[in-house]
Amino acid sequence: MAYLFSKKVSALKPSAIREILKYSSDPTVISLAAGNPAPDAFPVDAVRSISASILQDTPIAALQYSITEGYPPLREKLKEQLKKDGCFDPETDDLIITSGAQQANELSAKVLCDDGDTILCEAPSFIGSLNAFKSYDVNLVGVDLDEDGINIEKLEQALKTEKSVKLLYLIPNFQNPTGLTTSLEKRKAVYELAKKYNIGILEDNPYGDLRFAGEDIPPIKSLDTEGRVIYSRTFSKVLAPGIRVGYVSAPKDIISKVIVCKQVSDVHTNIWGQMLTDKFLEQTDMTKHFACLREIYKRKCSLMIKGIEDNFSSAVSFTRPEGGLFIWCTLPENCNMQEFCTRAVRDYKVAVVPGNAFLVNENTPTTSFRLNFSTPSDKQIVKGCELLGKLSKEMFGE
């Protein structure tokens, strides 16, 4: 029979990134296109011993159904940590464990948005969240991103003109895909605008613990005096993404709706993964662990920046992230970026992600592309930059 698909899902396309990831199975391709954390950053020994003790000491708890809200000791630890960071008020806020931050962001949209409501986001932004929002048939509107965060004038313009704006979606730290960080001034300005136009903010902070340069900047959530900010985080980048453990904190009435939606989505997050995360937090000197991760990412980022400086055509500009996983490169105006990306993977066997993949409308012209430095080996970073450099000089001169 011919099925009729729902309107909201008919328009959805698979993420361009995950499609490109499939090229990675070609062992001759150097992939700078992924967004995976560095495998050498996984605390494999700790995972082994913690997992063994969980399955030895409390096997039934690790295998039986659990509650939707999440493993209670883990929830308490996270609340405690967020409170220390000025991001959680036990009087007004609650917290739920989700199956990655992806689920936190998806359920936030489901809880707040009817068909046709507007979500504003940075342009470019994280494709996984954009597609999650689209899957609820919202009016998704991108607002240009400056070096120091979203463009405030354009944001206010959008707040004035778009109908029924419910949420502003932001990744203030080492943004995906640009690597850019929103300044404190801009965080404050954004919050004031959200107040003025009475909208919520969905602050996604997957990379916040991976700052390897500059000074920490307080999350927008810590400036929130009115329960306006939904704050989602994940263990994907600081423990392991395969366990799918994230969390979201927000005013209690929002979390109570997210709980109901999560219950019908997957009942609860894999409980072994939650217990593993809980014990990892308990047994690990997290300051030391973060320092160790930052060392890895700092080295890889520096290596890639050196590779770009040494090899790329001077016509290519790029961001210098203070943390996270990504560098954003921009080719000369009006050039054919798609041709560059296609020739990169076809002729030079280096995969990058074309910048339009991160836009609300993939047909919007852009000459940027994303590079990832966390997944490839050091050798692949060096070689990949050499090859991309060669292509860039071929297309745009020295």
Added chain:
Amino acid sequence: MAYLFSKKVSALKPSAIREILKYSSDPTVISLAAGNPAPDAFPVDAVRSISASILQDTPIAALQYSITEGYPPLREKLKEQLKKDGCFDPETDDLIITSGAQQANELSAKVLCDDGDTILCEAPSFIGSLNAFKSYDVNLVGVDLDEDGINIEKLEQALKTEKSVKLLYLIPNFQNPTGLTTSLEKRKAVYELAKKYNIGILEDNPYGDLRFAGEDIPPIKSLDTEGRVIYSRTFSKVLAPGIRVGYVSAPKDIISKVIVCKQVSDVHTNIWGQMLTDKFLEQTDMTKHFACLREIYKRKCSLMIKGIEDNFSSAVSFTRPEGGLFIWCTLPENCNMQEFCTRAVRDYKVAVVPGNAFLVNENTPTTSFRLNFSTPSDKQIVKGCELLGKLSKEMFGE
């Protein structure tokens, strides 16, 4: 700030069952209200040794991001098994691993239903699925259930009168909450009606491997010659629910949409859980494993039926399931079932689930309630039946 919630989510209430589960933390309450598999059915030793070998041999694969479709070796095994069961045609069907069958059912609704489209279901039916459907603002319509499955006349009536019917949701084996099984004749009749009115069938089969009496009946999926049936299954009842591993097979174009929706929902299912399931299937004599599970469930079911026969007022009728986890009890017509359930937990410290929790509209009058025999210990089953029996005689005489 005061948030405005989306229409679809505003109407959703937390599942009555999971709310009742919270009483289980009172150690003096005997809970016959859960739906958890028997803890002594968990293959704890196998899980321990398989998990250890996964984390020893392939730690990075078990911790890194994976593909949305699911762990390839597991997908292949499941396709192979379904093919043997006559439930998978490699030419036309595909299969995706989901975070429990809950996600399979939720995403099926998301993929196929716009606001206001109709899903028909058995009345009563599994509350988790009903709420998942409601969370997409569908017109959910219950059709009465007879001893041998859904009432065919009423089903056709609903197909004639309800607008834009997209799916019929059925649990043909040892249904939750009634324990009833749909006969082969009725499965055929249901399929013919689906054909006549050109609708899809979502066949949910979580308990199929737990048949402890009678003969296996072919799934509706095995009768499907037109790609009309979406078939969802889970490892929650035959391995462990805490790992959240389920799967759904359906025509390729449906699965491709489910993949896109799963990608925005949680990227992929916890990969350790998928690898564990894969290795468990590989290393285990599943015929023997199922036989062992059936032995446990048969004993517990018999014990509960004996407890009911020995203790309950003769005014209470009940089903005699051939598998699964549940018995459905019905009090005399026009009695106050809510009073019975409330007095049971308050005065006799035995929790059961009021039958209206399983109806599309909880205000529909019913005098039934659900008993679960898989989660309580043998002792709790005996004692629980004695106490409920006492109450039943108090309220309805010998």
